[in-house]
Amino acid sequence: MRRQPLTDRRLTRRTLLAAALILVVIPATMLLGIFALNDRKYLFVSLLIVLYTMIPFALVFERRKPQARELIVIAVLAAIAVAGRAAFFMLPEFKPVVAIVIIAGVCFGGEAGFLVGAASGFVSNFFFGQGPWTPWQMFCFGIIGFIAGVLYKKGWLKRSRISLCVFGGLSTLVVYGGIINIGSVMMFDPVLTKEALLASYASGFWFDSVHAVATVLFLFFLSRPMIEKLDRTKVKYGLIEP
Amino acid sequence: MRRTAFSSYHPIVNFTYFAAVLVFAMLFMHPVFQAVALVSALVNSVLLNGRRAVRFNLRFLLPLFVLMAVVNPAFSHAGVTILFYLRDGNPVTLESILYGIAASCAYATVIVWFSCYNAVMTSDKFIYLFGRIMPALSLILSMVLRFVPRYRQQVKAISDAQKCVGRDVTQGNPLRRARNGIRILSVMTTWALENAIETADAMKSRGYGLPNRTSFSIYRFDGRDRNAFAAMAGLIGVVLLGAAFGENGIRYFPSVHVKHASPFGVAVYAAYFMLCMLPAAIQIVEELKWKSIASKN
Amino acid sequence: MEIYRIKELSFAFPLQDKHALSGIDLAIGAGEFVAICGKSGCGKSTLLRHLKPILAPHGRLSGTIHYKGRPAAETDRRTQAADIGFVLQNPDNGIVTDKVWHELAFGLESLGYGQQTIRLRVAEMASFFGIQSWFRKPVNELSGGQKQLLNLASVMAMHPSVLILDEPTSQLDPISAVDFLETVSKINRELGTTVILTEHRLEEALPLADRLIVLDDGAVIADDSPRRAGAWLHGLGHPMFASMPSPMRIYAGVEAGADPAAPSPLTVKEGRQWLDRRMNGVAGGANAAIGRKRELIGESAAAQGKKPESMPSEAPPAAAEGSQSVSADGAEILPSEVPPSAAVAESRPASANDLAFADDNRMPAGAMSGNLPGSAPAADVPQSGAYPANPAINEATAREARKSAWRLLLDKPVAAPAAAPAVSFKDVWFKYDKNGPDAIKDLSFEVKKGEFYCLVGGNGTGKSTTLSLMSGLLRPYRGKVRIDGRNPAALGADELFANLLAVLPQNPQTLFVKKTVELDLHEIFDGARLTKEQKREKVEAAIRFAELEPLLGMHPYDLSGGEQQRAALAKVLLLEPSILLLDEPTKGLDGFFKAKLGEFLQKLNAGGVTIVMVSHDIEFCARYGETCAMFFDGGVIASKAAKPFFAGNGFYTTAANRMARHRWPDAVTAEDVIARCDDSR
Numbered sequence A: 001m002r003r004q005p006l007t008d009r010r011l012t013r014r015t016l017l018a019a020a021l022i023l024v025v026i027p028a029t030m031l032l033g034i035f036a037l038n039d040r041k042y043l044f045v046s047l048l049i050v051l052y053t054m055i056p057f058a059l060v061f062e063r064r065k066p067q068a069r070e071l072i073v074i075a076v077l078a079a080i081a082v083a084g085r086a087a088f089f090m091l092p093e094f095k096p097v098v099a100i101v102i103i104a105g106v107c108f109g110g111e112a113g114f115l116v117g118a119a120s121g122f123v124s125n126f127f128f129g130q131g132p133w134t135p136w137q138m139f140c141f142g143i144i145g146f147i148a149g150v151l152y153k154k155g156w157l158k159r160s161r162i163s164l165c166v167f168g169g170l171s172t173l174v175v176y177g178g179i180i181n182i183g184s185v186m187m188f189d190p191v192l193t194k195e196a197l198l199a200s201y202a203s204g205f206w207f208d209s210v211h212a213v214a215t216v217l218f219l220f221f222l223s224r225p226m227i228e229k230l231d232r233t234k235v236k237y238g239l240i241e242p
Numbered sequence B: 001m002r003r004t005a006f007s008s009y010h011p012i013v014n015f016t017y018f019a020a021v022l023v024f025a026m027l028f029m030h031p032v033f034q035a036v037a038l039v040s041a042l043v044n045s046v047l048l049n050g051r052r053a054v055r056f057n058l059r060f061l062l063p064l065f066v067l068m069a070v071v072n073p074a075f076s077h078a079g080v081t082i083l084f085y086l087r088d089g090n091p092v093t094l095e096s097i098l099y100g101i102a103a104s105c106a107y108a109t110v111i112v113w114f115s116c117y118n119a120v121m122t123s124d125k126f127i128y129l130f131g132r133i134m135p136a137l138s139l140i141l142s143m144v145l146r147f148v149p150r151y152r153q154q155v156k157a158i159s160d161a162q163k164c165v166g167r168d169v170t171q172g173n174p175l176r177r178a179r180n181g182i183r184i185l186s187v188m189t190t191w192a193l194e195n196a197i198e199t200a201d202a203m204k205s206r207g208y209g210l211p212n213r214t215s216f217s218i219y220r221f222d223g224r225d226r227n228a229f230a231a232m233a234g235l236i237g238v239v240l241l242g243a244a245f246g247e248n249g250i251r252y253f254p255s256v257h258v259k260h261a262s263p264f265g266v267a268v269y270a271a272y273f274m275l276c277m278l279p280a281a282i283q284i285v286e287e288l289k290w291k292s293i294a295s296k297n
Numbered sequence C: 001m002e003i004y005r006i007k008e009l010s011f012a013f014p015l016q017d018k019h020a021l022s023g024i025d026l027a028i029g030a031g032e033f034v035a036i037c038g039k040s041g042c043g044k045s046t047l048l049r050h051l052k053p054i055l056a057p058h059g060r061l062s063g064t065i066h067y068k069g070r071p072a073a074e075t076d077r078r079t080q081a082a083d084i085g086f087v088l089q090n091p092d093n094g095i096v097t098d099k100v101w102h103e104l105a106f107g108l109e110s111l112g113y114g115q116q117t118i119r120l121r122v123a124e125m126a127s128f129f130g131i132q133s134w135f136r137k138p139v140n141e142l143s144g145g146q147k148q149l150l151n152l153a154s155v156m157a158m159h160p161s162v163l164i165l166d167e168p169t170s171q172l173d174p175i176s177a178v179d180f181l182e183t184v185s186k187i188n189r190e191l192g193t194t195v196i197l198t199e200h201r202l203e204e205a206l207p208l209a210d211r212l213i214v215l216d217d218g219a220v221i222a223d224d225s226p227r228r229a230g231a232w233l234h235g236l237g238h239p240m241f242a243s244m245p246s247p248m249r250i251y252a253g254v255e256a257g258a259d260p261a262a263p264s265p266l267t268v269k270e271g272r273q274w275l276d277r278r279m280n281g282v283a284g285g286a287n288a289a290i291g292r293k294r295e296l297i298g299e300s301a302a303a304q305g306k307k308p309e310s311m312p313s314e315a316p317p318a319a320a321e322g323s324q325s326v327s328a329d330g331a332e333i334l335p336s337e338v339p340p341s342a343a344v345a346e347s348r349p350a351s352a353n354d355l356a357f358a359d360d361n362r363m364p365a366g367a368m369s370g371n372l373p374g375s376a377p378a379a380d381v382p383q384s385g386a387y388p389a390n391p392a393i394n395e396a397t398a399r400e401a402r403k404s405a406w407r408l409l410l411d412k413p414v415a416a417p418a419a420a421p422a423v424s425f426k427d428v429w430f431k432y433d434k435n436g437p438d439a440i441k442d443l444s445f446e447v448k449k450g451e452f453y454c455l456v457g458g459n460g461t462g463k464s465t466t467l468s469l470m471s472g473l474l475r476p477y478r479g480k481v482r483i484d485g486r487n488p489a490a491l492g493a494d495e496l497f498a499n500l501l502a503v504l505p506q507n508p509q510t511l512f513v514k515k516t517v518e519l520d521l522h523e524i525f526d527g528a529r530l531t532k533e534q535k536r537e538k539v540e541a542a543i544r545f546a547e548l549e550p551l552l553g554m555h556p557y558d559l560s561g562g563e564q565q566r567a568a569l570a571k572v573l574l575l576e577p578s579i580l581l582l583d584e585p586t587k588g589l590d591g592f593f594k595a596k597l598g599e600f601l602q603k604l605n606a607g608g609v610t611i612v613m614v615s616h617d618i619e620f621c622a623r624y625g626e627t628c629a630m631f632f633d634g635g636v637i638a639s640k641a642a643k644p645f646f647a648g649n650g651f652y653t654t655a656a657n658r659m660a661r662h663r664w665p666d667a668v669t670a671e672d673v674i675a676r677c678d679d680s681r
Helices: A005-038 A042-063 A068-087 A097-127 A133-154 A161-188 A196-237 B011-026 B031-049 B050-074 B096-118 B123-133 B137-165 B176-203 B224-242 B265-278 B280-295 C045-049 C077-084 C100-111 C116-126 C144-154 C173-192 C202-208 C226-236 C239-245 C246-255 C268-284 C288-304 C330-353 C375-386 C391-409 C463-470 C517-523 C532-546 C561-573 C593-608 C618-624 C641-649 C654-662 C670-677
Strands: B081-085 B091-093 C002-012 C021-029 C033-037 C060-067 C082-088 C162-166 C195-198 C211-216 C219-224 C423-431 C438-447 C453-457 C479-481 C501-504 C579-583 C609-616 C627-632 C635-641
Touching: A005 A042, A042 A097, A042 A133, A042 B096, A042 B137, A068 A097, A068 B137, A068 B176, A097 A133, A097 A161, A097 A196, A133 C021, A133 C100, A161 A196, A196 B050, A196 B176, B011 B096, B011 B123, B011 B224, B011 B265, B031 B096, B031 B265, B031 B280, B050 B091, B050 B096, B081 B096, B091 C670, B123 B137, B137 B176, B224 B265, B224 B280, B265 B280, B280 C082, C002 C045, C021 C045, C021 C195, C021 C219, C033 C045, C033 C202, C045 C060, C045 C162, C045 C195, C060 C375, C077 C082, C077 C100, C077 C423, C077 C561, C082 C144, C100 C116, C100 C144, C116 C144, C116 C391, C116 C453, C144 C162, C144 C173, C162 C173, C202 C226, C211 C226, C219 C226, C226 C239, C239 C246, C239 C593, C246 C654, C246 C670, C268 C654, C391 C627, C423 C463, C438 C463, C438 C479, C438 C635, C453 C463, C453 C593, C453 C618, C463 C479, C463 C579, C463 C593, C463 C609, C463 C670, C501 C561, C517 C532, C517 C561, C532 C561, C532 C593, C561 C593, C593 C609, C593 C618, C609 C618, C609 C627, C618 C641, C654 C670
Parallel strands: C033 C195, C033 C211, C082 C162, C162 C195, C453 C609, C453 C627, C501 C579, C579 C609
Antiparallel strands: B081 B091, C002 C021, C002 C060, C211 C219, C423 C438, C423 C479, C627 C635
16 A cells, blocks of 8 residues: 555645644734733643644544554554553653654654654543643644654654664753743743743753653663564554555 | 532533633633632532542642742842842832732632543543544544553553563662563553554444444433523623623733722623632532432432 | 355465465354354454454455355445444453443444434443443443453444354353353344354353354364264364363263264253263163163273373363374374473483482472473373373372372472472451452461462452462561462562562463564573573473474464463473462463363473462363362362362362262262263163
8 A cells, every 4th residue: 555645745734734823823823812812821822822733633634534543553552652651650750652652753654643642641631630731741742753753754863773762862852841841831930031931941951851861761772672563563464554 | 539510511511611711710810800710719629529629729739829929029020119129139029929929820720620620521521522523533532541541450460470570660770670661561562552453453343434423422412501501601701791891901010900890890700700600509509409309208 | 044155265364375264165044153163273263254354364365255145245344344243352452442331332433323323222232231330431440241241232232133253252251251152142042143153162152052163274174053063073083072061072971872863962951961861771771872882982992991081082282283183082192192291201310310409398390400390291101191090089199199200200308298388378368458348368278389279269259369469469468478488578579580489470461572482482581690501401491391392483472372371381481480370371272272281280280380370260170280279258268189179069160060960979070970970880
């Protein structure tokens, strides 16, 4: 089954939708925030924006009527990511979610990567409690999976251990840490100032570092067997094409 | 989780209610609105979660609230009423203190509302609501929710089995622990993927992927739901109208300015209060009804 | 009306020359209840999957399958989904969604039914299957039996005209299995739905079926009513006959060749009636049939004196290998059993001398130090055969003989039992939650060194908890647990599981880490201080012991259930345990693999390994166990040597015993009963 052309078209349609959102809807929301809502409604506006960014993925995925096997793969990987946290109960902050999301992106493409990430962010909060942090986590995990998939397709990211570990460490520190800290400033601090943001990065640095180290370690030990296993299922059962 | 009257309503009613109170809590900074929201959120959380909610509110939320209220003036120096100067020469203003309190109040309210949301909006309600617009994604959600407890059991089984061949994740240095943990995860992955193939077969076997799939739910939108929904919509309408007329308005910087209460304003306050207290009211009414029925039998 | 007509169906998996199915011709009529049996890997599942083309595996197919008069492959997906219901083997894998009600509706949603229709159908199903009380529960709170019932109900909700079930009860405990099969039978009786079922539990399934189809190596070898198909199998001397219900086996063993047309008993009730008629007849005087029987079975009957029928009838190892071995009767099987053991036996004296078993108070594991316990049976083969003829009487002596032979070889004093018991529980109490109920109540028992100890009892009585207490995974809140005189929970995993204790988990898949069986066996030495050479030697010994040679290059998950069990057993044996704990080792295994496992365990046991086994499988415990203990309500109610134990039970005992206990309460296995019948002649 060659689905390559289809994948390309999907990407463009998603890009268009995303572009429309970024260029029109998001600025409109910001303007609404500034003028209609008297500004300083950061929490609300930022949540709206984060939610927007996820809409194109949802729409494109729904429209192409995915097959049972695709659903299964995404659900299994997301569930592994969530349950994986249970396997590491003894090591706090040492979580495999980002590593699994990256592997999903590399093996099954950016879309699957995003959905695995977003789904694991969402579902894990069914167990830990939903809150204003849910959309942020969904977005961060999702976007890392998406980037991994896109970079792999472009050939910039390899399946080698080193390549994955470098990407994993950087993306955890920069993408996840970067966005989540903005999110927590939006949530906790009423005023978005440079100082508050810096303070948040400084206080979150150690957590983010441990998280990044964990991701690197997971990718180091887990990437090869995981990719082997996913490939094996792909071959044995013709699961899904990347 | 206790059975509460409000959670027995249709998911649409539940969801609309929480969407409204959450958005309002994030947007309205007017002291009266904030007080109404915080108080009713607390009342609802105690009704829904009982003693656990009280403990949570006191132990976790109160310190957070205080901390946030203190931190804000340290970072924000806007405002005209300067109270004193910090050591680094920055002024602490009345406005930023008040704003800090208001913002932390809004945040606390959001958190408490979410704790109520978590008690009422169970996963199947959410899946039902989004099953209509996003059938595939909501099915994924349902599957993940099915898999996670199953995988957790399997993680336990694997870690026990591995422990019984001398690979104990709870002992040894961190590196060894991490390696054993990763081994468990790796075993779990193989197991999950191999078993998932059969699940995919079960889905195909029961016709998943045929066109025109419908979405079934055990929820029925009955007369009670209709009444509650109408009442809610009415109250939300009044609150929004009030917001449009600026009854909820407050300005903190450069100096605090609150719109004075008008009779219409008071009506809006009342509407907001009634909206926020809706679950509590329903609960109390039902309990009274039950008591009166029980006493007659 | 004909539902299926299969002509000349042959099928081979990709990249394989061997046909998984060859030349199958079948016609299945509407409303029939068809049971299909055959040993693992005979093509049962492949055949079932071809009956629902959407599940058919890829590969080369020839021949035709017609469904309701039209080629099955042309049946559109909607009809396939609704009309052909398929229930998978593992109840957990069949369930897709997280709530019971949603699962019931899943298929109907796919078919695009409206809210009202689904509501009605779901309600109907919930009532028919008695699901009301757990209708709104999350799926993960259900028991295994409930899950499989849910699978069945959610398939039945689509009102199929055929119901296909692929070993639906293999993962269930005996009580839920019987309930499930009764429900299937009810569907067949009350709704007229055609049922096609593969099953290992023929004891329970056959009385319900109208027709039995036996597959061997992808071909149909018998297709008739269960009674006649059974008689036919017996006539062929086919190893599959060993899996038939005990009454049928006893009947065949006693009356063989009597009157082919006379119906063989299928259930315990029929068996009893037959036995009574027969025994009264015997008492009354001559029975012509007996004489005829003697003639007809000729030398095989003569062989029964030394070598019981039990071995062949419980699936002889040679037959289990899957060859076309259609040996006339048990006698010929015996030699085939000797070679592996004999081969080891030759190498034994040398290795026995330089044994490292200096430890006095512990029985040597023997397992993997180059001298396999497998050598033990070889020692007693000349004495008494692998199994004594009259087990009830000779059991204990034979066992002792076997053991002492082994000990002599090792220059060990026979007085070993005087040492500390292998496992001892003293006034043990355990609960999972501080405020929860006690899972283990005042439990005291001892397992002597070298004993083969079986814990039997219903679900949720605390059997598995007891195993966890033994392996130190859990700690009692009162009382003492001692393994070889030491507290397992206080010992580190390194100490406890090196050369002392090994646990074979219920699901062997939880042990597999690597991508081939061989790599996986080597994996156990990760971090162990051994030379490459030592590791290789040990692994090779384990491979020989568990007969894994042909499977080494395979992925552990591509093995069948029985093979996985063996690979896992080999893996834990590499730890050279002196005590082996097993949790439900026979779950999901067919008769052949069970027999094989039983044989392995006896080999190990004879080699001095203490075995503690938790099981639901009464027949297996009666057959292979030494001591059996009844577990109930968190404690051991009674414990005795296996045969007297089951002989003393009225209800919780083997089918053969239930059938014959009014005459010979101590006849526990089918072989016992046959022997008594012969004696009373």
